[in-house]
Amino acid sequence: MSTADNADNTSSKKPVKLQAVKGMNDVLPVAGIHWENLEMLLREWLSAYGYRLIKTPVLENTALFRRGIGEVTDIVEKEMFSFVDRLNGDELTLRPEFTAGIARATIEHNLTYAAPQRVYSMGPVFRHERPQRGRYRQFHQLDVEALGFSGPDIDAELIVMLSRLWREMGLDDVRLEINCLGEASERLAHRQALIAYFEANADQLDEDAKRRLHSNPLRILDTKNPAMQELANKAPRLSEFLGDESRAHYEGVKSLLNDAGIQYIENPRLVRGLDYYNLTVFEWITDRLGAQGTICGGGRYDGLIEVLGGKPTPAIGFAIGLERLLELYLEVNQPDDMPDLDIYVVHQGEGTARRAFSLAEELRDAGFAVVLHAGGGSFKSQMKKADVSGASMALILGENELANGTVMAKLLREESSQHELKQDELADAVFQLLYGEGEED
CATH class of the missing domain: 3.40.50.800 (Anticodon-binding domain)
Incomplete structure (x- = not known):
């Protein structure tokens, strides 16, 4: 066959139809109007509390997330989009969340040297997990961080400002759950008690719990396995190990929430699996989204910046999945999908x-x-x-x-x-x- 014949055959082949990568979706112009309206609402709300925009790269060194999120978490073990840069051999990862990158930027640019910082970021994050309703492999988050504040007042402020957001969006069925994780020494004593308790009941543990028993036993308390609920309910509670300072901080948060008229549920099984999380943790939950009902999760992480090589810096923040928030916003508000055109x-x-x-x-x-x-x-x-x-x-x-x-x-x-x-x-x-x-x- 001649070269000309080969060229003719190649040119006659129908081009392969290219589609978006699974779990990564296009935002088309009509939906884009809704995204713009939601983002405008969020920016105005954040501005009212003095939060300013910070933008960090989508790509970071993989080591940042291994140290910042933890080697034994599902995110690092299963869900990160990581690769080796073929030009220089660097191990890089598409960010699976914002907090580690913002902590890295805080250290690199000495952001809290002169004063504490209230910052936020908004944009895409990436996790290689099974796509489902409101959860994709490329999705978008709003991330809000208060850096350099140590008292219970900033914890309460974040919760109160979220309560304002739900009111402004017309979401009247979002409930708040809170807990206190204490400090590292208190969690260590609790961890040892948990391991002993679960080892004594090893015959009731599922495979996931057995895997986590010595690496991350706190996560067993957050099990979704109905067969393990009673076992988890009877496990030693962290509140039994809290010292006076941790109790005082937690009581301070609750007192400020009470003053603001914020209703909450104390959930002793609300935990974070990483050692640098401490004191206040919280989640906002709705029944509108089915079993995956958490629309906002947050907490204090006073140890993270030090773990990443910076000076000890108190910090607290939260993240909201914007696809799920937009779904709720459209369900309640049904805004016009026409552009604002004169x-x-x-x-x-x-x-x-x-x-x-x-x-x-x-x-x-x-x-x-x-x-x-x-x-x-x-x-x-x-x-x-x-x-x-x-x-x-x-x-x-x-x-x-x-x-x-x-x-x-x-x-x-x-x-x-x-x-x-x-x-x-x-x-x-x-x-x-x-x-x-x-x-x-």
């Missing part, structure tokens, strides 16, 4: 396109959101596009209007006649038609 410019005829282009720019200079029709078509077809665009007004420019120095305006969301407007007074006239008054000086 004007759609319709034009036809030789010579009108250039003038329509310049008029659209003048209107944008005046603060209006404007779409200029592109691609030709009759007035009728363009007006159909104007109507479905979500714009409040269509401005029509034909050859007659071009010659007369005018534009025809039609309010698309009202039953009204057309209005002839002068091109040299267009911005003021449009403002008056849309809002019923002239611009203020």
